[in-house]
Amino acid sequence: MRLSDIEPAYQAFVRDVIGRFGFDPATFHLELAAADEMFFKGILPGYERPGAAFYRYVESALRTHVVYRQLADHLGGFSGLDRVLDFGSGYGRLTRTLRHRMDAKRIWVSDIYGDAVAWQTTTFGVNGVVSAPDPDDFQATGKFSIVFAASVFSHFPDGLFQRWLARLQNLVRPDGLLAFSVHGVALAPEDVTIGPDGIGYARWSESETLDPGIYGMSYVTEDFVRRAVRETCGAKAAETLRCFPRALFEKQDLYVVGGSGQPLESLKVQATPVGGVNSFGRLDKPWMGWGVESNPGHQIVRADLFVGDVFAGFTAPTADNVATLQFFPGAPNMPVSWLFARVPGDGERLVRVELVSDTGLKAYAYGMDGVGEGRAAPRV
Ligand SMILES: C[S@@+](CC[C@H](N)C(=O)[O-])C[C@H]1O[C@@H](n2cnc3c(N)ncnc32)[C@H](O)[C@@H]1O
Known part of the structure; x- marks a missing residue:
């Protein structure tokens, strides 16, 4: 789907909002890949008009960028960042903005869907690494200033949640940070029970192909996340942990863990x-x-x-x-x-x-x- 496929009024809304957030509508990438399940299965069905869904997708990319910019600012701004990794990147909601602020050579994207990674490397010229169901098989190497996982841990079950945390934290530079978002338990539907450890899991998602045993809908308490970080990333990392309730996509809580030498007390993130x-x-x-x-x-x-x-x-x-x-x-x-x-x-x-x-x-x-x-x- 392209901008020209939606009603003219929505085209005007999209162009205007891009400019309001400081990007150029003429160069902002406005094609949604046909295989993007997150848009076509997760967002589009929630709207009567496709233009409204398209608008909300673009707006959410821009609002995600505002959060990301605050993380980058804490580390000295975009120019000071080394490589960055968008884990569970899908079809580049974040990359659409990031490529205008950083050299594409410093941007890495990763998703379990090889097609999503290939689409982004071809479309944006960024680096890609195809992920795997099991963190032990994840091939990313080296260290990154920011490892970002937007709406990915919000889909991991108990066990995998902690193992992916450990794997990703291991990829963070000492002066960098890991940021990931989760669903808080207030969002859990009635048929999802939150267990004594503070996690509830439903075996469904927008994905039609991923095994619901590795990718569903999870809902967690802050205690669960704090324990997971302490147990998998260590006590020092856990001391840096910051929680920004509802900072991403209006509903997801954003957690940020510092690299070994990265204090986060002064980090400010506002949605x-x-x-x-x-x-x-x-x-x-x-x-x-x-x-x-x-x-x-x-x-x-x-x-x-x-x-x-x-x-x-x-x-x-x-x-x-x-x-x-x-x-x-x-x-x-x-x-x-x-x-x-x-x-x-x-x-x-x-x-x-x-x-x-x-x-x-x-x-x-x-x-x-x-x-x-x-x-x-x-x-x-
Ligand atoms: C809800 S989407 C979010 C996409 C993107 N972060 C965004 O905000 O638009 C979750 C993404 O995580 C990906 N994913 C699921 N399991 C994964 C894994 N084990 N490794 C990497 N990506 C995974 C899915 O394929 C999907 O693209």
Whole structure:
């Protein structure tokens, strides 16, 4: 699927949001490989309109980049990084942004799907290493400044979870870090039992081919992760462990472990808020929408309305959006609602609502006459 395959309004949303996050829409890679199960099986079915799913995929790449940039900044910025590894990279959600900030020769991607690795090495010119079901068979060598595993440990069962941790931590430079995301137990469906060790596992996923014994849906407590890190990476590494609840994909908790000489006390990671227009507003009628600030203790404090690029007013969102909460179980902050009684316009120009968080980061919600990009995917 390419950008040109989606409705023109969504094409405009995608181009605009890419620019807002500091990338050039003309050079940002906007093709989704037909074999990308994460998009076609995991994200697309959650939306009525393919354009909305495409938009959310691109937005999630950009929001992941903001998290990654904060990790890189802690290590002195992108230019100071040696090689980096994206483990469980899929079809390059992260690489789409990273290649604009680092030389592709320093970027390594790895996935159990050889086709995904080959697609990325051909498309982006990055290095690839095909992974394996068993960590002992993983062929990556050398050390990396950042080993990143986004939405991968959130799928590993007990046992493999710890063994992959040990294997990946072993690939981290002393001055580097390992970052991985998990599902907290608040996200577990009712039929998944959390065992006494703090992990629950369901034998299903978006993958139609991976053995559900090695890749399913896992839900873990913070104690489980802390114990796993201590037992597999050692007491020194465990002392560096930092947890950033809900920092990735709105729902996943991000854990960061330092290399042997990498203190992480001063590491700061904040997630970008997310939001959308859910009235699919007609111009000259009220426009309503939602917003979610996932950093605990923070909130979206203002909504600015732009028609085209002209500022058209602002409002104070209210933290009362119980309907949206169902998509973000256990969210640390109540989702907000916002409303503009009337949106001036001609049906031709992009309408953008900027949801400003007290962290300083912003979510973007888009609409055109009769079209809005809607809610976030229920799962990623
Ligand atoms: C939910 S997807 C996330 C993809 C990517 N990190 C992203 O954020 O778009 C999980 C990925 O982990 C990969 N994976 C599963 N088991 C793996 C293993 N043993 N080694 C490497 N990758 C694995 C899957 O093939 C899939 O591409």
